[in-house]
Amino acid sequence: MAERGGGFGRGFGRGRGDRGRGDRRGGRRGPRRDEEEKWVPVTKLGRLVKEGKIRSLEQIYLFSLAVKEHQIVEAMLGPQLKDEVMKIMPVQKQTRAGQRTRFKAFVVVGDGNGHVGLGVKCSKEVATAIRGAIILAKLSVIPVRRGYWGNKIGKPHTVPVKVTGKCGSVTVRMVPAPRGAGIVAARVPKKVLQFAGIEDVFTSSRGSTKTLGNFVKATFECLLKTYGFLTPDLWRETRFSKSPFQEYTDLLAKPAKALILEDVDKEALV
Amino acid sequence: MAQKMGGLSQKEADVQMMLAADVHLGTKNCDFQMERYVYKRRSDGIFIINLGKTWEKLQLAARVIVAIENPQDIIVQSARPYGQRAVLKFAQYTGAHAIAGRHTPGTFTNQMQTSFNEPRLLILTDPRTDHQPIREAALGNIPTIAFCDTDSPMKHVDIGIPANNKGKHSIGCLFWMLARMVLQMRGTILPGHKWDIMVDLFFYREPEEAKEHEDEEAPVAEYTADYTAPALALPGDQWGADIPDAQWGAPEPSAIPAVPALAASDWPGTAVPIAAEGWDTAPAPLPPAAEWNAASMPSIPAAQVPGWDSAQPGWTPEA
Numbered sequence: 001m002a003e004r005g006g007g008f009g010r011g012f013g014r015g016r017g018d019r020g021r022g023d024r025r026g027g028r029r030g031p032r033r034d035e036e037e038k039w040v041p042v043t044k045l046g047r048l049v050k051e052g053k054i055r056s057l058e059q060i061y062l063f064s065l066a067v068k069e070h071q072i073v074e075a076m077l078g079p080q081l082k083d084e085v086m087k088i089m090p091v092q093k094q095t096r097a098g099q100r101t102r103f104k105a106f107v108v109v110g111d112g113n114g115h116v117g118l119g120v121k122c123s124k125e126v127a128t129a130i131r132g133a134i135i136l137a138k139l140s141v142i143p144v145r146r147g148y149w150g151n152k153i154g155k156p157h158t159v160p161v162k163v164t165g166k167c168g169s170v171t172v173r174m175v176p177a178p179r180g181a182g183i184v185a186a187r188v189p190k191k192v193l194q195f196a197g198i199e200d201v202f203t204s205s206r207g208s209t210k211t212l213g214n215f216v217k218a219t220f221e222c223l224l225k226t227y228g229f230l231t232p233d234l235w236r237e238t239r240f241s242k243s244p245f246q247e248y249t250d251l252l253a254k255p256a257k258a259l260i261l262e263d264v265d266k267e268a269l270v
Numbered sequence: 271m272a273q274k275m276g277g278l279s280q281k282e283a284d285v286q287m288m289l290a291a292d293v294h295l296g297t298k299n300c301d302f303q304m305e306r307y308v309y310k311r312r313s314d315g316i317f318i319i320n321l322g323k324t325w326e327k328l329q330l331a332a333r334v335i336v337a338i339e340n341p342q343d344i345i346v347q348s349a350r351p352y353g354q355r356a357v358l359k360f361a362q363y364t365g366a367h368a369i370a371g372r373h374t375p376g377t378f379t380n381q382m383q384t385s386f387n388e389p390r391l392l393i394l395t396d397p398r399t400d401h402q403p404i405r406e407a408a409l410g411n412i413p414t415i416a417f418c419d420t421d422s423p424m425k426h427v428d429i430g431i432p433a434n435n436k437g438k439h440s441i442g443c444l445f446w447m448l449a450r451m452v453l454q455m456r457g458t459i460l461p462g463h464k465w466d467i468m469v470d471l472f473f474y475r476e477p478e479e480a481k482e483h484e485d486e487e488a489p490v491a492e493y494t495a496d497y498t499a500p501a502l503a504l505p506g507d508q509w510g511a512d513i514p515d516a517q518w519g520a521p522e523p524s525a526i527p528a529v530p531a532l533a534a535s536d537w538p539g540t541a542v543p544i545a546a547e548g549w550d551t552a553p554a555p556l557p558p559a560a561e562w563n564a565a566s567m568p569s570i571p572a573a574q575v576p577g578w579d580s581a582q583p584g585w586t587p588e589a
Contacts, residue, residue, distance in 0.1 A: 042381045044388045064411060068381045245390060249339045 039071045044245055044252050049075050053248050057115065061143055063243045070138040073117070077141070080111035083134050084191060087212050088126055106216055107133035109141065110195025117141035118192070118220045120213065144196040145226035149176045157199040161229050165222030168214035169207035172222050177202045188212055189219040196223055280461065284447060285321045287469070291443035293433050294319045296420030303424040307432035317420040319432045327431040328444070331415045332451035334429065335391065341365030343390040347373060347403055352438045353395035356445035356472040363449045363467070366393075369403075378406035391415065396435045397422045417444055442472035 041047045046069045048054050057076045060067060067073065074081065086106040092099040103126045110116040119137025123129035147160025157179055164173040172189060177200040183193045185203040193201060209215045245252065278286065288294065296317035300308055307327075309320040338344055344366040348357040354370035361368035367389070369377075377385050392407045394400040394416040401423075407414050408426045416422070418430040434440040446469045453459045475483070 042386065066379075066410060245388075246339070249343070249390075253340045253342065 039069075041069060041071075043068050045069075046072055047252060048244055048248055051251065053251070054244055057141065057143070059244060062241075065244070067139055067141075070135045073138040073141050077111050077115060080113065081109055081115075081138070082111070082195065083107055083109040083137065084195070085130055085133075086188065086191065086216055088129070089213070091122065103129045104213075105129035105133040106213060107137045108192050108195055108216070109134065109137035110192075111197070112195060113197045114144050114146065115141050116144060116192060116196040116220070116223060118216060142220070142224050143227055144198065144223045145229075146198060147176065149178045149200070154179075158201050159198060159226060160231060161226070163222050163225045163229065165218045165220065165225060167217035167221055168211065170209055170211065170214040170218040171206045172215070172218040173204045173206075174219075174222055175202040175204070176200075186215075188215050192216060192219045192223070281322075281325055284325055288321050288324065288433075288440075288443060288447075291439040291469075292437050293324065293440045293443060294321050295434050295437075295440075297436070299421040301418075301421055301423060304418060304420045304422065304430070304432060308420060319420065319434070324432050327429065328448055328451060331393075331429050331431055332448060332455055334413070334415065335364070335366075335393075335448075335452050336455045338390050340390075342367055344393065345369060345387065345389040345391070345403075346393040347400055348395040348441075349373060349399045350396060352474045353435075353441045353445075355474050356442045357395065359472050360393075360445045360449050364452050373400065373403045375402055375406070378403070378410045378412065388412075394427075395441060397424065397427050397430075417441070438474040442474065443469055446472045 039046075039050065041050050045054070045060065045065050045067065049072045054060065055076075057073070060072075084107065086108055089104040089106070090101050091104050092101050094100075102122050102124050104120065104122040105126070107119045107121075107130065108116065109119065117137040117140045119133040119135065119140060121129050121132035121136055123132055145160055146156035147158060148156055149158050158176045158181075159174045160176070162173065162175050164171055166172075177184065179200055181200040181202065183190050183198065183201055183203075185193060185201070186205065186209065188209075189203060189205070193203075205215070205218075207214070207218075294309075296304075296308065296319050298315045298317070300311075300317050307320055307323050309318045311317050335341075335344060341364055344364075345368075346357045346361050346366050347369045348354050349372060357368045357370055360366065367387070374383070374385055376383055377387055378389070380386060388410065389407075389412055392403060392412050392414045394403060394414065397404060397416045397418055400416070404414055404416075404426045406412075413428045414426060415429040415431065416427045417433045417435045418424060418427065419433070419435045422430070422435070424430050431444070433444055446467070449472075450459065450465045453465070454461050459465055
């Protein structure tokens, strides 16, 4: 057991980025298609999304609604959402019969246009861990605010302000960069920033960046803060609107089972 | 406010009732956020709550409750026994959803649970003992209303109603008032009239008390049930006015001394349709001892109205 654990560790250590990508991509097969179609929403938000009442993630962010079902995010961003396994880290626990190894998967998900998510999942098998991490990543999708370095020509391409995020001992600092600078960062945060849709940025990091888990979480934290920063163009008073739960309260009042039965009947007819 | 010629304004009458129920008595400690509601500290150390402010906060809370379009989205909760009966009755009369007893952690956050519920509003009797629902509501964007004593923590409580949440009369009185305000604002009850439901219905009954009451009522159950049939069959808003049959008008109120509560209290004036529905759902969660009143006349459908004349002799209480 100990040897196997060691072997895995070395193997994975070497093929961290590339090997992981290739292997895991191939691992997914057909049978999953069935499960994906039959999504029965459990939460109110889920039901609204399934009905199509909520069109964009921004409506969800506006009211700070908790996203508990990953299908919600898939319904909004679906095809543009790409995921990438950053690392599979074997972690071990000591038992009297040797070590108990589990695999921790770090997955970054994003559409390259202002939304990123980070998921971390530990499981006894690599595939399960990855699958779980992807789901968690989708649940944690965050909007990223982009701005300009100088002249406001074209689309926003960089971070609007200098921001910094910290996790553990790792701090990541992002500084706005002029167009054409590209993402000036280490391999790990570069991935995350690419998924976020940031084109140019200068970064600086501190602490034990070797710990990938903390490094990735720190950049994620940093991106989270971009929308938390009050800039003068946000000074205007907000005009409050009805929360989707209030707006669609009649639709939500209908018991979920009734809606499901309706759907089933429709399918049966067709 | 100067007292009017004979009567008191609604607010003054309410405040008098609250004084009688000891709503104004706080505790020996005062939380800094509750200081604004305190009038004075008594010589024996107890803080006195300003009931005028309590009344205004009750109004505010009632407005919020009325603003929720679907009353089923409101959850009223009490872990403590003193508040359980009040909470159930409140839910019955306003159409809310009651949770009496233990709040299973995760009801508002764990979507996998069977009891998963996503309410739009939460009403609690005590922020200290009901701290778990407060925490979960904070995670789920649920506004919270709570009856706060002078020493209650106000963390995550959006509308705190300063009141005594320790005494059973106090809790009952508050919920009764809140229910009445809500019904008045909705237009179900007219503001001038007295609400037919007695406050006593909202008070907590000790198990021995409830048992005694049950023992008294048991032999009289069937007999009184027959009497209640006519009462139920009659649409409420014709109480005093169009009584087609003179026969039941007289005996009904006087000949049932054993069931004063039934005749007077369990009969919301204009709220018949609402109450009927409420009774459909109410009997199940109610503790049997305290609720024989409601249980003895559960889902009596309005269809029985035309037929009661002929059906009366053969009518048996559905229990």
